[in-house]
Amino acid sequence: MNLASWGMYPVIKNKSFSLKDEKSLQNYLQKTEQMIPFGNGRSYGDSALAENIVYCKPYNYFLGFDESEGIVHCQSGVLLSEILEVFVRKGWFLKVTPGTKLITVGGAIASDIHGKNHHVEGCFSKCVQEIRVMLESGEIVTCKKGDELFLATCGGMGLTGVILDAKVALKKINSKSINQITIKTKNLKETFEAFEKYARMPYSVAWIDCLAKGENIGKCLLMVGDFADDRDLSFKEKKKLNIPFMFPSFALNNLSVKAFNWLYYKKSPAGESHQKVDIDTFFYPLDAINNWNRIYGKGGFTQYQFILPKEVSYDGLKEILGAIAESGKGSFLAVLKLYGKANANYLSFPMEGYSLALDFKIEKGLFELLDKLDQIVLRFGGRIYLTKDVRVSKETFEKGYPMIEKFRAFRKENGMDKKFHSLQSKRVGI
C-alpha cells in the first residue's frame, strides 16, 4: 500500500500490520526486522513512516472510566474525538488537546503534544498517569511518571516501543461553550503585549499574517478564551465539508494565500471583540473540512514549527518573519503560541517561550529557505518540532535537543534500538 502522513510528502510503499491484540503483535515483532508505530497519520512528515508499520488505530477499546477522578483508561488507538464524543456530555474534557481531535492517544503520547494552554497545563504527558508499552522483545512494561521509560516514551516518537494503553486524566467542564475574546493587533510588538496581557487566560493562540512587511510584520488575530459555566453540555458532531479531489497545485499560489490572510484579518473588528463559540469552533476549526491537506495539491506540503526561548522570542520571530516575507513564499496558516516551562521528557518539544508554525507547499527552493530558517532558530537557541518535520538535518536536530544523548543511551542499554525506526529517526540519527 502507498502511505503518507498528513503532509502527503513523502509517499512510500509499505506493509501494514493492524494491531488488534497483544499476542499477534508479539509474534509480529519477533518475525519482522524493522517497523514503526502509526496512529492516525496526523503528524505532517515522516515520523510515522517506514517500510513496515504497526497500525495502532484499530486497537481502540475503552478499558475503564473512573467517574470520581475523571480518569479514562483506553487502548492507544482510541481517537481524542472518541473521548470527546463519550465524555463531554458527562462534563469532562481533555486537559491538553492539539488543534485537531483526529489523533490517537498513542500519537498524543508519542509526540507529547501540547495545546493552546501549554503555559498553564503543560504537555499531554502531564495528564497521563500510566502507560503500558510493548518493547521490541515483546515484553510488556508498565511505566508511571518519573520512570525513565515514561520520560523516553512521552515525546519519544514511537522509538521505545508500541504504546498499548494508557490512563489519562480529564478535566471537569460545565459547558460545551467557550467564551472567546479576539484581539486584533497591528504588529509584532502589539502581538507580544497582547499575549502577556492575557497570559492568565487558559487558552490562547494567534494567527499571524506572514506576508505583512516592514511596520506590519507580526500583525495578528489573537484568540483567547475559557470554558463558559452555563451547564449546557449537549455536544453534537457537526457535518463536515469534504475536499473531494486533489487541488491542482496552482490553486494555492501566492496570491490566494495573500487573499486568505487578508480576508481573515479584515473580517475581524478592530481591537477587542467577544464571542461565545462551541468546542469544535474554538479548538478544532480545521477539522470542519475533511482532507483540507488536499488543497496543497499532489506534491504535498509541510509544516515548519519552531520554538524560541522567551527572552529572545521577539527578536528571533522578527528576523524569521522578515526572512519569510522576503522569500515571498506563502503560508496558509501561521500560528503563534505561548509556552510555559519545559518538562523533563527527553525529546519533548516545548520550552518556555513562543513557537510559530507555518504551512508551506513543497516546491523548488522551499527546503533551502527552511535550511536558512533553521540557522536563525539555532542561533536563538530554539528547536524544530519533530512531529511536523520532514527534512531537518541531523546536526540541526541534535543542537536543538540537548537530551538526545540520554535518549540514545537509554534505547541502547535497553535493547530498543534495533527494530523501531522511522524515516525520520534514520535521517536525524536517533
Added chain:
Amino acid sequence: MSYVLIIGAKSDIAKAVAREYAKNGYDLYLAARNVSELEGFKKDIEIRSNRRLELKEFDMVAFDSHQAFYDALEPKPLGVIVVVGYMVDQKVAENSLADSLNILHVNFTGCVSLLNIIANDFEKRKSGFIVGISSVAGDRGRKANYIYGSAKAGFSAYLSGLRNRLYVSGVQVLTVKPGFVNTKMTEGLDLPAKLTAEPEDVAHDIFEAQQKGKDVLYTKCIWKLIMLIIKHIPESMFKKMSI
C-alpha cells in the same frame, strides 16, 4: 426495549456496526463463536454508550442449534444483522471439499437456516428488519473467487426473495454488498486504496440505509457502478477475461 441481534459479532465490520447502533440508542445481542472473547468489547461499548448488551454463543454451521438459540432470546430483537462470513483462497477451496462446503454453509446455508426461523417470527409480529451482509462477489462468478461468490450469490437471491415475501408484513430486508473492506478477512491482500472502505464507513452506511428503509446497499457506492459494468459484459467476452 430495543435489542438488535448481531450475528458474527467478532467480525471487524460487525464490531463497527455494533458501535454504530449502540451510539444511536439501541441495545445489543452480540452472537458469535467463543463469544467470551468479546468481554473486552462489551465493556468498551458500555463505556461509550451506556446501552444494555448481552453476549450469546452462536455457531452458523450448527444448524440444529438455531431454533433453540432464537427461542432463548428474551425479549425478541427488533432487528437482526447477519455479518458472518468465511472466505479462503480460491485455489485452496478448489482442492478441498471441506473448505468449499464451509464456505457454502457459513455464507449461505447457515444463513438460510437461521433467517427462516427469524423471518417467520418477524412475519407473525408484522415488524422488524433483517440485514444480510452479502458481497459484490455474488453479483457475478469470477475465476478468482467463484466458490465464495456463488455462496454470496445464493445469499443475495435468498434475501431478495425474503424481501419480496415480507414486504406485505412490513418487515424490511436489506441486502448489503460491500466491495473491498479493510478487515481481518482481507489482511495481507494488496487492496486498491480508492476502492477500499474502512469498517466504520461500512457500518455507518449500513445504519443509514437500514434506517431509511433501503433494499440494496453497495458500499462504497462506486461499487454499484463497477458491478453494473461487470454484470453487463457479454458472457462470450467475460469467459476470456481475468478480472
